[in-house]
Amino acid sequence: MHIVVDYDLCESNAICMQIAPDVFEVRDDDFLYLLDETPGEDRRAAMDEAAQRCPKQAIRIED
Amino acid sequence: MGSSTLRNAVTIVGASLAGLRAAETLRRDGFEGTISLVGDEPRVPYDRPPLSKQLLSGEWEVDRISLSPPERFMSLDLDLRLGRRATGLDVSSHTLDVDGATEEYDGLLIATGARCRTLPGTDGLAGVYTLRTLDDSLAIREALRGGPRRVVVVGAGFIGAEVASTAVGYGVPVTMVEALPVPLGRVLGDTVGSVVAEVHVDNGVDLRCGVGVDEICGTDRVESVRLSNEAVVEADLVVVGIGAIPNTDWLEDSGLTVDDGVLCDKTCLAAPDVTAAGDVARWPNPRYGEVMRVEHWDNAVEQGAHAARRLMLTDEEAVPFTPVPWFWSDQYDRKVQLAGRPRPDDEVALVDGSFEERRFAVIYGREGLLTAVFGMNRPRQVMQFKGLLQRGASWSEALEFAGN
Numbered sequence: 001m002h003i004v005v006d007y008d009l010c011e012s013n014a015i016c017m018q019i020a021p022d023v024f025e026v027r028d029d030d031f032l033y034l035l036d037e038t039p040g041e042d043r044r045a046a047m048d049e050a051a052q053r054c055p056k057q058a059i060r061i062e063d
Numbered sequence: 064m065g066s067s068t069l070r071n072a073v074t075i076v077g078a079s080l081a082g083l084r085a086a087e088t089l090r091r092d093g094f095e096g097t098i099s100l101v102g103d104e105p106r107v108p109y110d111r112p113p114l115s116k117q118l119l120s121g122e123w124e125v126d127r128i129s130l131s132p133p134e135r136f137m138s139l140d141l142d143l144r145l146g147r148r149a150t151g152l153d154v155s156s157h158t159l160d161v162d163g164a165t166e167e168y169d170g171l172l173i174a175t176g177a178r179c180r181t182l183p184g185t186d187g188l189a190g191v192y193t194l195r196t197l198d199d200s201l202a203i204r205e206a207l208r209g210g211p212r213r214v215v216v217v218g219a220g221f222i223g224a225e226v227a228s229t230a231v232g233y234g235v236p237v238t239m240v241e242a243l244p245v246p247l248g249r250v251l252g253d254t255v256g257s258v259v260a261e262v263h264v265d266n267g268v269d270l271r272c273g274v275g276v277d278e279i280c281g282t283d284r285v286e287s288v289r290l291s292n293e294a295v296v297e298a299d300l301v302v303v304g305i306g307a308i309p310n311t312d313w314l315e316d317s318g319l320t321v322d323d324g325v326l327c328d329k330t331c332l333a334a335p336d337v338t339a340a341g342d343v344a345r346w347p348n349p350r351y352g353e354v355m356r357v358e359h360w361d362n363a364v365e366q367g368a369h370a371a372r373r374l375m376l377t378d379e380e381a382v383p384f385t386p387v388p389w390f391w392s393d394q395y396d397r398k399v400q401l402a403g404r405p406r407p408d409d410e411v412a413l414v415d416g417s418f419e420e421r422r423f424a425v426i427y428g429r430e431g432l433l434t435a436v437f438g439m440n441r442p443r444q445v446m447q448f449k450g451l452l453q454r455g456a457s458w459s460e461a462l463e464f465a466g467n
């Protein structure tokens with residue numbers, strides 16, 4: 001599983017960080033950092049949820 | 064995840080955010096039965112927040128606001144009935160009327176959302192708009208592009224504030240009229256509400272608070288707005304943002320309890336085999352011991368999923384829906400976010416930044432508990448405190464966290 005974030009869309013509201021802090025981190029500079037671009041299959045449900053709840057639809061999951 | 068053996072088919076009424084996310088959840092959980100999606104708008108589900116932001120400003124075109132990429136949407140394999148309106152429901156006979164024709168349902172999810180409250184006496188007056196649908200947004204955009212002499216925005220709630228901000232971006236003079244002495248004072252309290260109000264003034268908006276609108280004047284087309292303090296503001300474009308009314312007209316005599324929304328139990332069940340979600344649903348949130356209806360994007364997503372799963376569970380398996388409400392709003396170059404349920408008389412503490420910089424986070428507390436967090440350009444802090452809210456953190460714990 002490959003996680004892609006469209007940084008032009010992302011507005012760093014950190015919803016994804018709340019769902020999966022092991023993958024997404026919004027730092028003090030207010031930018032989002034992807035901590036893990038290829039999380040394991042066991043994280044699929046969380047990644048789906050993050051993609052669905054990102055209000056900017058900035059998260060894409062590529063298989 | 065529910066056993067998908069409980070039913071063969073689910074009908075979802077309302078093809079927007081809550082309805083679509085419900086359908087996606089059912090498929091993701093492995094439901095293979097028929098999902099029928101009935102919606103009265105003649106287009107595939109689209110996202111509303113951009114209607115007052117990127118679409119209205121012209122930064123985006125219509126192709127950017129779809130809620131689901133076409134391939135993903137197709138893969139849901141829906142029985143898609145767009146441009147069709149549910150006109151009646153009878154829970155005792157398990158039947159639904161669509162455009163007057165009666166059909167049976169197995170499981171039913173109600174996600175018909177809300178529509179705009181309007182000002183009386185403005186029907187048929189050109190130049191007066193509300194903003195809820197794609198067509199509304201395109202019409203207001205067209206009007207803004209026409210270079211109006213002045214826009215009057217009635218209501219300084221979040222949607223009014225976003226429209227004002229977008230209009231300023233067009234270089235159009237804006238007057239914003241708000242009945243409350245402090246915009247959003249009833250939500251955020253007067254101190255924080257005032258800061259939000261000052262941002263409008265910083266950006267050149269003529270903000271009139273504590274006055275109502277007595278009359279929108281004009282014969283065919285709006286010419287001016289007469290305020291309750293007798294002031295008259297000339298305007299050729301008026302956008303009214305004074306709240307929303309849940310779409311429940313079709314549920315009269317349905318057997319459901321309708322009272323400012325469809326009343327559900329704490330698991331989002333409104334009647335046997337019927338659930339509701341999104342702007343139309345009212346339910347007792349056990350986290351707050353309060354019956355609430357939440358008109359926020361994130362709630363429609365979460366509750367859509369919850370109500371979908373609820374349809375696949377027995378009463379014994381069902382779990383309550385206990386979210387901490389959260390929403391965002393973009394105004395000018397500021398992004399504001401609120402999580403939790405503040406009350407205007409809650410204790411308030413500034414935990415980051417400063418009001419002067421228009422970059423801050425404040426927390427709200429009552430009776431020893433943290434109740435809410437509000438941030439302006441402070442998303443990370445808002446989410447951190449939202450985490451505390453979810454855990455039911457105490458006020459002192461929150462203050463201690465802020466100190467670190």
Ligand SMILES: Cc1cc2nc3c(=O)[nH]c(=O)nc-3n(C[C@H](O)[C@H](O)[C@H](O)COP(=O)(O)OP(=O)(O)OC[C@H]3O[C@@H](n4cnc5c(N)ncnc54)[C@H](O)[C@@H]3O)c2cc1C
Binds near residue numbers: 081147149177340361
């Ligand atoms: C301009 C605007 C900006 C917004 N910005 C933000 C924001 O920045 N942040 C935020 O958190 N929230 C925002 N929101 C709120 C958010 O968009 C809503 O909470 C969300 O759309 C609710 O989704 P829903 O599916 O419950 O209802 P809706 O989106 O209202 O959808 C209901 C659907 O059901 C259809 N329908 C109604 N009656 C029937 C019937 N009888 N038969 C068939 N179909 C029917 C309607 O036509 C509609 O398509 C904004 C809303 C608007 C209008």
Ligand code: SF4
Binds near residue numbers: 017
């Ligand atoms: S939820 Fe979306 S917009 Fe928010 S930080 Fe994550 S990727 Fe960015």
